[in-house]
Amino acid sequence: MKEKVALITGSTRGIGKAIALMMANMGFKIIINGASTNKLSGDYKSELEDIYGELFEEFFLFIQADISKAEDRSKIVKKIKDKYNRIDVLVNNAGIAPPIRKDILEASVESFEKLIKINLQGPYFLTRDIANWMITLKDEILNYQPYIVNISSVSSFASSPDRGEYCISKAGITMMTKLYAHRLAEFDIPVFEIQPGIIKTGMTEPVQEKYTNLIKEGITPLKQWGLPKDVAKAVKAIVSGLMPYSTGDIIHIDGGFHLKRF
Ligand SMILES: NC(=O)c1ccc[n+]([C@@H]2O[C@H](COP(=O)([O-])OP(=O)(O)OC[C@H]3O[C@@H](n4cnc5c(N)ncnc54)[C@H](OP(=O)(O)O)[C@@H]3O)[C@@H](O)[C@H]2O)c1
Structure with a gap:
């Protein structure tokens, strides 16, 4: 694992942070990204120092970049090339x-x-750029096995007319997963989608009471909040190679929300 490099967009907190820590624990070198700050919180830094020890500086890179901007996406790719000259995993997690x-x-x-x-748009074009790079790395690195993981949402299929733009953006990620899974199959680059349900993060904080009540009333068959680490565990299963004959699949991390019930 020592040489492998993972970029997790939107990983300064929430689900992205849990994925970043999970991958750091697996031995990946990780790239942490966020748009609004140019450094990590002290606690986050300490967690990474505990994991990596004296390899901390070598195994971790922070890139402040807004994935919606083309110049920032180019900056991400350039900085990873400069420091590691390889990329093994792209997790498209950043979202609002x-x-x-x-x-x-x-x-x-x-x-x-x-x-x-x-x-x-950000994940779509970042994936284009990283996928092209992964294709070239296929010829350069022995036993190279890259992965792309897209974090969508149950909003890809569940209608919320008070945030239509969010639902449409996430439904777009579902189609993007199919498109890239299809196109990249000839290069043996699997593309997966994780659809989280109600996960306890800063994003759901403003609606915490409403969602707690919905959960109590049974909106999810499993009557509990999802946690960022639940999503991270699904990423771990994917990048560990536990699904070698799959691509384009959706993994539901939603307490059963997606089940049609009778
Ligand atoms: N929480 C849920 O219940 C839930 C459910 C389904 C799906 N999801 C999806 O899971 C992903 C993570 O959600 P979360 O709940 O962990 O959200 P969060 O706690 O609000 O964290 C969002 C992360 O994305 C980063 N980010 C936002 N805009 C960005 C941009 N333009 N460029 C780069 N980074 C950016 C944020 O950093 P900065 O603020 O510094 O930019 C932060 O690190 C999102 O795609 C979300 O739609 C969440």
Whole structure:
């Protein structure tokens, strides 16, 4: 594992942070990314120092970059090339919820464009760039086995008319997963999608009470909140190679929310 490198977008906190720590524990060199800050919190840094010990500086790279911007995506690729000259795993995790939930009949163009750029356009073109690089690495590295993992949401299929732009961006990630799984199969680069349900992070904090009540009422067959580490464990299963004859699959981390019940 020692040489393997993983980029997890949006990994300064929440689900992305849990994935980053999981992969660090697996021995990956990790690239942590966020748009709004240029350094990690002290606690996060200590957690990584505990995992990597004296290899900390070598095994970890922080890149402040807004994935919705083409120049920032180029910066990500360049910095990884400069430091590691390889990439084994891309986890497209960065995403935002609409700052204001608004009925679809009063939908705002600004919010729509912002969500699509961050949640869909960013990952779509970052994947294009990283996938092209992975294809070239196939010829350069012996036993090279890359993976791409997209974090979508149950909102890919469940309608919430008060945040239509979020649902559309996530439904786009579901199609993006199919497209890249199809296109990259000839290069043996598997592409997976994880659809989280209700996960306890900063994103769901403003609606914590509402969701706690919905869970109590049975919106999820398993009556509990999901945790960021539940999503990280699914990523671990994928990048450990436990699904060698699969690509384009959706993994539900949602307490059974996706089940149609009778
Ligand atoms: N929490 C849930 O219940 C849930 C359910 C289903 C799906 N998801 C999806 O899971 C992913 C992670 O969600 P979360 O709950 O962990 O959210 P979160 O706690 O709000 O964390 C979001 C992360 O994304 C980064 N980010 C936001 N905009 C970015 C940008 N333009 N460029 C680069 N990084 C950016 C944030 O860093 P900065 O703020 O520094 O930019 C942060 O590190 C999202 O795609 C979300 O849609 C979450």
